[in-house]
Amino acid sequence: MVQLPKMYRITQAFQRPTVKDRAAAARQELVRLGLDKKIAKGSKIGITVGSRGIQNLIPILRAAVDFVKGLGAEPFLLAAMGSHGGGTEKGQKEVLDSLGITENELGAKVLTCAVTDICNDTVFVVWNFVVVTEIGIDGTPSAAAGFAILGNHPNPFSSGSMIGFAVPEGKHHVELDVIDANGRIFSSLVNAELTAGLHQAQLVAQAGSSQVLFARLRSGSVTLVRPLLLLK
Secondary structure (H helix, E strand, O other), X not given: OOOOOOOOOOOOOOOXXXXXXXXXXXXXXXXXXXXXXXXOOOOEEEEEEOOOOOOOHHHHHHHHHHHXXXXXXXXXXXXXXXXXXXXXXXXXXXXXXHOOOOHHHHOOEEXXXXXXXXXXXXXXXXXXXHHOOOEOOOOOEOOOOOOEEEEEEOOOEXXXXXXXXXXXXXXXXXXXEXXXXXXXXXXXXXXXXXXXXXXXXXXXXXXXXXXXXXXEEEEOOEEEEEXXXXXX
């Protein structure tokens, strides 16, 4: 018979600090970030919202919306929820409505943008409201403002996928490549002078094994990377 060592029952009590005024705490954190020096009056600011059931989300979001309005900017609530709601704009809106995340409740328009519709009108709205108003750490416009990789559809993909990307005002030389985890080029998609707007590039992947790939957009000093999933 195996002799077991003497054992004792131990209970550990963890500290559980509570926040009584969630909205005030949220405002305090926003102030601490120094956003008053980064957000310009009249700018359009996107506030991401999800569907993970975060406790006390509504007062936190309301505090963020009111804070942005107090800086003279215009807040928008952007759905950031992946496949929740079936991966469709209608489904995302239904989920957010069920959580109380509505324009009437929070005082800001709610915008949904499904990955399955990467180049519909909503992406134009998100591009204008989020990417163009991007700011650097020092509060000045970021060098990447206006450039964006909007995602790909389908994702995951097995043989081909359409990659959407945005180019800001003016004319820019843009390179769009798909690379593997070691930085090797899997496919070169774009190497051209492009004007402002939304663009698409078709990735064909007849060969290759299942792996995480990366769409890499380069233009001047700007480099953006976004993961893609190839399943074979």
